[in-house]
Amino acid sequence: MRSSGTKTTVVRAGTYSIASVWRFNPSDSNETWVAYPGETVTLDGGSTGGVDLNNFLAGGVNHVTFEGLTFLNMGTAAMNIGGDDSITFGGTRF
Numbered sequence: 001m002r003s004s005g006t007k008t009t010v011v012r013a014g015t016y017s018i019a020s021v022w023r024f025n026p027s028d029s030n031e032t033w034v035a036y037p038g039e040t041v042t043l044d045g046g047s048t049g050g051v052d053l054n055n056f057l058a059g060g061v062n063h064v065t066f067e068g069l070t071f072l073n074m075g076t077a078a079m080n081i082g083g084d085d086s087i088t089f090g091g092t093r094f
Contacts, residue, residue: 001031008032011069013039019046021075024053024061035068035091045074054082066092 001009007030022043024031035041051071053061065088071078078094081087 002027008034010034010036011041012036013041015042015044015072017046018043018049018051020049022049022051024051024064026061028064029062030064032065032067033069034065040070041068042070042072044072045078047073048075050074050076050078050080052080053087054080060085062086064088065090068092070094 001007009032011033013036051074053064062085064086067088067090070093074094
């Protein structure tokens, strides 16, 4: 998504491994990650992964939405958010 104009990703049913940290940066601002309607999407950190939206020094990550996703087995820094604006979790489970 960083190298294209696409800002919305619809994720189909399944379990997806994010065993390393999924790092966002300011170029990820205005992105939406949404489960396909009626389908179950699980992002599995395998006890070591996580989501890092904390990019304060680079100006923050703004207006990112996660809709209908399940985050499972995240590591110690499961969701790191700081210096950001308007991070939305709708119908999301942890």
